[in-house]
Amino acid sequence: MVCGHGERPILRTSTKKDNPGRRFWGCVYYEVQDTCDFFRWADPETGGALQDSKIARCRKKITTLKTRLKDVE
Ligand SMILES: [Zn+2]
Incomplete structure (x- = not known):
C-alpha cells in the first residue's frame, strides 16, 4: 500500500468532529507539504x-x- 508519492502511508488518528479518534492511513506529507490526498480508514x-x-x-x-x-x- 503506497500513496501517490510512492511512499508508505502512516497511521493517523482523526481529529474531525464526525469521526473523532477513528484511525486512518494518510500520506506522510499530510499537513507538511503538497499531499496526494491519499486516505484510507484503518x-x-x-x-x-x-x-x-x-x-x-x-x-x-x-x-x-x-x-x-x-x-x-
Ligand atoms: Zn503522498
Whole structure:
C-alpha cells in the first residue's frame, strides 16, 4: 500500500468532529507539504476479520495435522 508519492502511508488518528479518534492511513506529507490526498480508514473491524480468517486457517491446519499424527501413531 503506497500513496501517490510512492511512499508508505502512516497511521493517523482523526481529529474531525464526525469521526473523532477513528484511525486512518494518510500520506506522510499530510499537513507538511503538497499531499496526494491519499486516505484510507484503518478500521479495526477489517483487521479483526482478517485475523479471524487467519486463525480459522490455522485451526484447520492443526486439525489436519492431528489427524495425520493419529494415522502415524
Ligand atoms: Zn503522498
